[in-house]
Each structure stands twice: as structure tokens, then as C-alpha cells.
Amino acid sequence: MLEDKKDRGDNKMLIxxxxxxxxxxxxEDESLNIQxxxxxIRDLYEQGVKSVLVSGTTGEQHSLNLQxxxxxxxxxxxxxDLTNNIEIIFGIASIRQKEAEALAEKIRHTKIAGVMLGYPPYIIPSQEEALAYTKRIIQHSNKPTILYNNPRRTGFDLSEKxxxxxxxxxxxxxIKDAGNKEKLERIKKRMDRNDFYFYAGGEVDIEEKVSYGYNRLSSIAGNISPIEIRNWFQKIMMKQKVSEQESEKIKIIMEQIYQGNAIVNLKKIINHNGIPMGICRSPMGNA
Incomplete structure (x- = not known):
């Protein structure tokens, strides 16, 4: 059974x-470079970033084994200094529920601020199986949780219900990437809470997404221009005018990241800036 709110006094929202x-x-041999x-992450923190998602959305999560x-x-x-001063969100998803539960249990006893809970690729669980999977992982992690719905990559689409x-x-x-305008509007109409957030995955079409209800951002381009992306998103959310100069700068940033494979482009730029991000695990980066 999930714990009552009163039993979770040390948990806080992701703000x-x-x-x-x-x-x-x-x-270069594709082994994990933790440092x-x-x-x-430290470089982003020193630039003023207050929240990061690790082992989450950049397409590499399923190449990492449990160990x-x-x-x-x-x-x-x-x-x-990082865990005490920024929100670290950790991605949990696995084709094996037992491994996802073990990872969630590990996170439960850390200072990690929250989890992004994704769904296993390829196997396409039923809605009932996905609900059971989600609830079990939440039981083990007991952390603020963002659901991650990504049918284009997993083949599974979490339903409105x-x-x-x-x-x-x-x-x-x-929830991250809940769906299109019509689906989001139906969800919001039926949902009985106003403190539930809709995260856009990446900056593409963000103005349109905000117009129909997305109100938070899981940023990709922020890896190279965190302050510019954050300020731009804040202006979009507050319906403030974005100057031509700002728009041109954002356009250049977006072209650097999203023309081609975003994660491959990111790593090239981060490496060029002097941080040893290395390569992607093949087949990513083969071209």
C-alpha cells in the first residue's frame, strides 16, 4: 500500500x-564515465541550473544496465554540494519490473529529489499492467514522480484514464509528453487537482504546446545554453514578448542541437567546451 501523506514528511515537491x-x-570503449x-552536471550547476534529470530522457537510459x-x-x-543545492531527478525504466523496483528502492534512501518513471520499450504492456508497474515502483521509491509517456520510442501510450x-x-x-492538444485538454478537464504539471520533452514546438496546457520543460538545449533557454521558456509561459534578438539566438541554439541526432550533437558541443562527455554507445553516433 502507498504511504499516507503524513508519513512522508521529508519528501517535497519538485519546484x-x-x-x-x-x-x-x-x-571511447563505451564504458560508463561517471565523473x-x-x-x-557541476558545470550546469555553476551556471545557475537548479534541476537536472539523470539517466532519463536522452535516449541512452536503456543502454545502461542496473549495476x-x-x-x-x-x-x-x-x-x-550538488544533492543539497539542486534537484536531481533520476530516470527509472526497465524492460524488467524487478530491476526497476530495485533501482527505485535504492533511490528511496538517497537525497535524489524525485524520479521520472518511464515505461518499458518493445513489450507494449496493457494499461492494467502499466498501472501495476507504476504503482509498484512508486511504492519502492516514495519520491515525487513524473510519469514519462513516450509512445514514439516505446510503442506504449499511457491512456487518459x-x-x-x-x-x-x-x-x-x-507527466512528460502526455499527448496532443485534444488528449491534454480532455485530461485537464477530468482531473481533480490543479497542482499537476505537464512537461514538454524538449524545445521543439514549445510555444504551441504551452498554448494548450504544457507548463514545464524537460530541456535538451539547456545542456549548452541553460540560462537562455530558461529565460525564453519563462517569457513564453508569462506571455511576454520575445525580442527579435532573443528569437534569433534561440533559433541558432535549436539548429545546433536539433539538426540531426540531438544527443550526438550535444556531446560534440560539450566535448568541444572541455568537458569529457565522450561518445554515444553505438549504433547511436555511427553515421
Whole structure:
């Protein structure tokens, strides 16, 4: 059974409207480079970033095995200035529920601020199976949770009914990539809470998404221009005018990241800036 709110006094909401979905660093032999990953997070922190997503959305999560994810968590826990001063969100998803539960249990006893809970690729669970999977992982992590719906990559689409049902769990604070305008509007109409957040995955079409209800950002481009992206998103949210100069700067940033494979482009830029982000695990980056 999920714990009552009164039993979770040390848990808090995720307060930042923008988090940076950071890539994972690898050495040339494709082994995990934990210190390279942390170096990038630290660089973002020193630039003023207040929230990051690790092992989450950049397309590399499912290449990491359970042991690698555990090692990454252990190393993050040693970085007390980071865990004490920024929101670190950790991605949980696995084709095996048992492994996702083990990772969630590990996170439960850390200072990690929250989790992004994704769905297993390829196997396409039923809605009932996905609900059971979600609830079990939440039981183990007991952390503020963002659901991650990504049917284009996983083949599974969390239904409106399932999203609304899961939103009734207090620690579920939002969902990333809930769906298109019509689906989002129907969800919001039926949902019985106003503190539930809708995260856009990346900056593409963000103005349109905000216009029909997305109100937080899981940023990709923020890995190279965090302050510019955050300020731009804030202006969009507040319906403030974005100057021509700002728009041109954002256009250049977007072209750098989104022309081609975004994660490959990101790593090239971060490496060029002197942080050892390394390569992608093949087949990513083969071209």
C-alpha cells in the first residue's frame, strides 16, 4: 500500500519549472564515465541550473544496465554540494519490473529529489499492467514522480484514464509528453487537482504546446545554453514578448542541437567546451 501523506514528511515537491535532461558520458570503449557525467552536471550547476534529470530522457537510459545505474547513484550521493543545492531527478525504466523496483528502492534512501518513471520499450504492456508497474515502483521509491509517456520510442501510450487514475496518487506530480492538444485538454478537464504539471520533452514546438496546457520543460538545449533557454521558456509561459534578438539566438541554439541526432550533437558541443562527455554507445553516433 502507498504511504499516507503524513508519513512522508521529508519528501517535497519538485519546484523547478525547467530541468535539464543531461546526457550520460562514456569512454571511447563505451564504458560508463561517471565523473564525466558529474563534471557536466557541476558545470550546469555553476551556471545557475537548479534541476537536472539523470539517466532519463536522452535516449541512452536503456543502454545502461542496473549495476551502472546503481554506480551512478552512489557517485551522485558523494556530491553533497550538488544533492543539497539542486534537484536531481533520476530516470527509472526497465524492460524488467524487478530491476526497476530495485533501482527505485535504492533511490528511496538517497537525497535524489524525485524520479521520472518511464515505461518499458518493445513489450507494449496493457494499461492494467502499466498501472501495476507504476504503482509498484512508486511504492519502492516514495519520491515525487513524473510519469514519462513516450509512445514514439516505446510503442506504449499511457491512456487518459490511466493518467487520471495515477494523478490521484499524491506523489505523482506530473507527466512528460502526455499527448496532443485534444488528449491534454480532455485530461485537464477530468482531473481533480490543479497542482499537476505537464512537461514538454524538449524545445521543439514549445510555444504551441504551452498554448494548450504544457507548463514545464524537460530541456535538451539547456545542456549548452541553460540560462537562455530558461529565460525564453519563462517569457513564453508569462506571455511576454520575445525580442527579435532573443528569437534569433534561440533559433541558432535549436539548429545546433536539433539538426540531426540531438544527443550526438550535444556531446560534440560539450566535448568541444572541455568537458569529457565522450561518445554515444553505438549504433547511436555511427553515421
Amino acid at each position: 523547478e519549472a525547467v530541468h535539464i535532461a543531461v546526457p550520460t558520458a562514456f569512454f 564525466g557525467t558529474i563534471s557536466h 551502472e545505474k546503481m554506480e551512478l547513484i552512489n557517485s551522485l550521493e558523494l556530491e553533497e 490511466s493518467i487520471i487514475q495515477l494523478s490521484e496518487i499524491d506523489v505523482v506530480i506530473g
